[in-house]
Amino acid sequence: MSEAPHLTFDLVSPGVSMGHLFVPGGADCGELSLPVFSLNKGEGPRLLVTRGNHGNELEGPLVARQLIEWLPEAPTGGRVIVLPVLNPLAVEAWSRNTPLDGLNLNRVFPGRADGSVTERIGDAVSRVLLAMADTVFDLHSFGPTWDFPPAATTHPIADRDLMARTVRMAEAFKLPLALVWDCNDTAGMFDILAQNQGKVFVCAEFGGGTVGADNLAIYEAGVRNELIALGLLEGQAEYPTFRQEKSGQTLETHPSDELKSPAPGIFEPGCSVLDEVKQGDLLGILHPMESLSSESIDIRAPGRSLVVAIRSGAHVEMNEGIAIVARPLKI
Numbered sequence: 001m002s003e004a005p006h007l008t009f010d011l012v013s014p015g016v017s018m019g020h021l022f023v024p025g026g027a028d029c030g031e032l033s034l035p036v037f038s039l040n041k042g043e044g045p046r047l048l049v050t051r052g053n054h055g056n057e058l059e060g061p062l063v064a065r066q067l068i069e070w071l072p073e074a075p076t077g078g079r080v081i082v083l084p085v086l087n088p089l090a091v092e093a094w095s096r097n098t099p100l101d102g103l104n105l106n107r108v109f110p111g112r113a114d115g116s117v118t119e120r121i122g123d124a125v126s127r128v129l130l131a132m133a134d135t136v137f138d139l140h141s142f143g144p145t146w147d148f149p150p151a152a153t154t155h156p157i158a159d160r161d162l163m164a165r166t167v168r169m170a171e172a173f174k175l176p177l178a179l180v181w182d183c184n185d186t187a188g189m190f191d192i193l194a195q196n197q198g199k200v201f202v203c204a205e206f207g208g209g210t211v212g213a214d215n216l217a218i219y220e221a222g223v224r225n226e227l228i229a230l231g232l233l234e235g236q237a238e239y240p241t242f243r244q245e246k247s248g249q250t251l252e253t254h255p256s257d258e259l260k261s262p263a264p265g266i267f268e269p270g271c272s273v274l275d276e277v278k279q280g281d282l283l284g285i286l287h288p289m290e291s292l293s294s295e296s297i298d299i300r301a302p303g304r305s306l307v308v309a310i311r312s313g314a315h316v317e318m319n320e321g322i323a324i325v326a327r328p329l330k331i
């Protein structure tokens with residue numbers, strides 16, 4: 001029987017320590033060693049920061065490296081554990097899913113000890129690292145085919161107290177958008193597992209797909225704001241600048257707020273993220289390409305709302321999402 005997942009070092013040691021999370025090998029590949037950083041300044045909140053869940057979202061791993069650089073010198077308390085790359089096989093392939101087994105790591109939690117490599121990573125993270133934290137930040141990007149503003153997101157949580165604390169933590173990132181995202185595709189997500197254990201879990205998202213200095217600066221400022229809000233870091237939280245503005249808003253979106261393509265084709269965006277729209281405003285135009293006699297189709301806002309995501313840069317199939325709208329959160 002193979003060795004159980006474990007850390008190769010003692011996280012309880014005071015100050016900075018580094019080592020690896022050992023993920024056992026299986027039938028499909030050998031063991032993995034995921035680098036882990038720990039800063040232990042004694043009593044206080046216990047934060048786990050994870051990145052590189054999806055391999056084509058590279059801002060998170062870069063901000064994790066920056067955090068590891070400056071955090072030890074900063075006035076801090078409590079404990080911060082950073083795992084910059086959750087899924088090295090996907091990151092090396094710049095792929096959302098693990099090439100070896102085709103699985104999306106963020107749909108396999110809590111994983112399986114005797115499963116394929118993605119499931120074994122999920123199992124090791126769930127059993128070894130999650131138990132050591134009260135709060136988790138998982139830094140994603142929205143990927144290359146959508147425009148999406150810097151956002152801190154959560155799904156709705158049945159426990160009202162945990163929901164309120166999670167929304168407060170999402171707002172404390174001070175990103176342009178804090179979003180409560182009600183969607184149907186949540187089975188096996190890391191946040192659902194953590195929230196079911198009573199932990200505060202906030203996911204950060206970004207549109208784009210290429211790494212840029214502006215986005216990285218906003219992301220890093222958001223993480224710094226979170227550390228301040230948790231009492232892990234001294235300092236003044238501040239809204240980072242996004243499109244010449246320093247502000248944030250808290251919105252909610254539901255499955256019915258996702259607009260689907262009425263035909264296959266290329267979507268031409270007609271608005272920008274965070275635009276306010278009213279019923280009938282143009283969101284974009286879908287251009288069918290297989291026949292030039294098929295007319296282009298206007299996609300219009302279903303009601304008063306804000307645009308939070310807009311499809312860009314990819315051919316879409318019929319019924320694929322092309323825009324997501326949202327409204328101010330009502331708790």
Ligand SMILES: [Zn+2]
Pocket residue numbers: 053054057140141
């Ligand atoms: Zn992701």
